[in-house]
Amino acid sequence: MRNIRLIISYDGTNFHGFQTQPKLRTVQGQLQEAIEQLTGEYVQVIGSGRTDAGVHAEGQVANFHTSSKIPVDKWPHALNAVLPDDLVVRAAREVSPTFHARFDAKGKIYRYQIDRSVFPDVFVRRYAWHVSYPLDVGKMAQAASHMVGCHDFTSFCNAATPLEDRRRHVTDIRISEAGHLLHVTVSGKGFLWNMVRIMAGTLVDVGKGRIMPDEIPTIIHAQDRTYAGVTAPAHGLTLVQVEYED
Amino acid sequence: MRNIRLIISYDGTNFHGFQTQPKLRTVQGQLQEAIEQLTGEYVQVIGSGRTDAGVHAEGQVANFHTSSKIPVDKWPHALNAVLPDDLVVRAAREVSPTFHARFDAKGKIYRYQIDRSVFPDVFVRRYAWHVSYPLDVGKMAQAASHMVGCHDFTSFCNAATPLEDRRRHVTDIRISEAGHLLHVTVSGKGFLWNMVRIMAGTLVDVGKGRIMPDEIPTIIHAQDRTYAGVTAPAHGLTLVQVEYED
The missing domain is CATH 3.30.70.660 (Pseudouridine synthase I, catalytic domain, C-terminal subdomain)
Structure with missing residues (x-):
């Protein structure tokens, strides 16, 4: 399993915040759907923290574990191709298996x-x-x-x-x-x-x-x-x- | 009749351009509706020119003739109170009866x-x-x-x-x-x-x-x-x- 760290940007206007909620459009939900579309895997995306409904992000950080072989430099292009236009992945890199976007935020x-x-x-x-x-x-x-x-x-x-x-x-x-x-x-x-x-x-x-x-x-x-x-x-x-x- | 000149700003994303078109949401149409709501008069709003669907404006100029007694400095507040939030009147002043936003544009x-x-x-x-x-x-x-x-x-x-x-x-x-x-x-x-x-x-x-x-x-x-x-x-x-x- 690889641990992928993303920097993401979103216009919060049409999101019910970061965290998944049943039947609501959230940043975490859209990211997990996009990753599932690309890899067939259901993963848990970990954000550095929740943002409330309507709040925006230029540089939110998130990570997820995957067994996918997609090279790390291809992840932003691949994800942006399937994500909606108010959510953009700006960068991706592979990090140590223990990296946790929330617990490690300083x-x-x-x-x-x-x-x-x-x-x-x-x-x-x-x-x-x-x-x-x-x-x-x-x-x-x-x-x-x-x-x-x-x-x-x-x-x-x-x-x-x-x-x-x-x-x-x-x-x-x-x-x-x-x-x-x-x-x-x-x-x-x-x-x-x-x-x-x-x-x-x-x-x-x-x-x-x-x-x-x-x-x-x-x-x-x-x-x-x-x-x-x-x-x-x-x-x-x-x-x-x-x-x-x- | 007074001739009122407006400076208007709009986010063109959700407009089918400036000029009125039957059943479509246009800048001219929204302005005319707002003026009618305030005065009861159906007026023709004259823009400096059409802008295409999706094009924005920071400083579009328009004029219209009205018999309304609303003081000219109250027009922006009054119109903005009834206009949608993607169309804003930034300024209004009374101009000579012959002023024409399109023909007089230099x-x-x-x-x-x-x-x-x-x-x-x-x-x-x-x-x-x-x-x-x-x-x-x-x-x-x-x-x-x-x-x-x-x-x-x-x-x-x-x-x-x-x-x-x-x-x-x-x-x-x-x-x-x-x-x-x-x-x-x-x-x-x-x-x-x-x-x-x-x-x-x-x-x-x-x-x-x-x-x-x-x-x-x-x-x-x-x-x-x-x-x-x-x-x-x-x-x-x-x-x-x-x-x-x-």
């Missing part, structure tokens, strides 16, 4: 995109949250600096998150402007359910003046979801990159 | 977008032609320079174009690289049916080495569609701007 980078135009830019409407209300980007950057570090992020995760250790290490948050678009790029060793979306939503509330930057430490300390801001919509979020030790 | 700028990635970038798949074959951009620029000027563009229009004066003045063609994307930006006083798409397709054939840059004058001189290259697909084309004397 860090992830997410980008949250905000369209600040007065009227929505139709070309990014599927990939950006339209916020026409004026945002104070300086205050957003101040607030973001309080989020960096190792904290218990209970206030920044979906209230239905199972009980678990909610400490996470956010290594960097960058806020950058590109014309009418605002990018919030968050790097960390791991994230809780909806964590980046709640961080982005809270930063937008800061930008609007509804939350002050120096309230962030209090919000974190509260360990209570109701203290933080809104959950930003899924369609503005993209998983940019997953980092591994190699 | 020039247009189109951009043709090419995705040069090995595998398609899913996020621009609706807005760029995917060409993984390596392109010689220097040769494309050389070829483009031969297209600039006042020529009979019979070789660069759809063979079904009605008999008319096919001389057109192309004032500028710029080829620019933005990462894996290649932009061909064409400015001119007016264009024939499919002209920019055939220019873009021919430039890609030059980039692939199938046509030499110095063959362009011969192709123009032939006044025969079969001499030029392929018609690039509609979805890579965007009407960027329409110019008027004011």
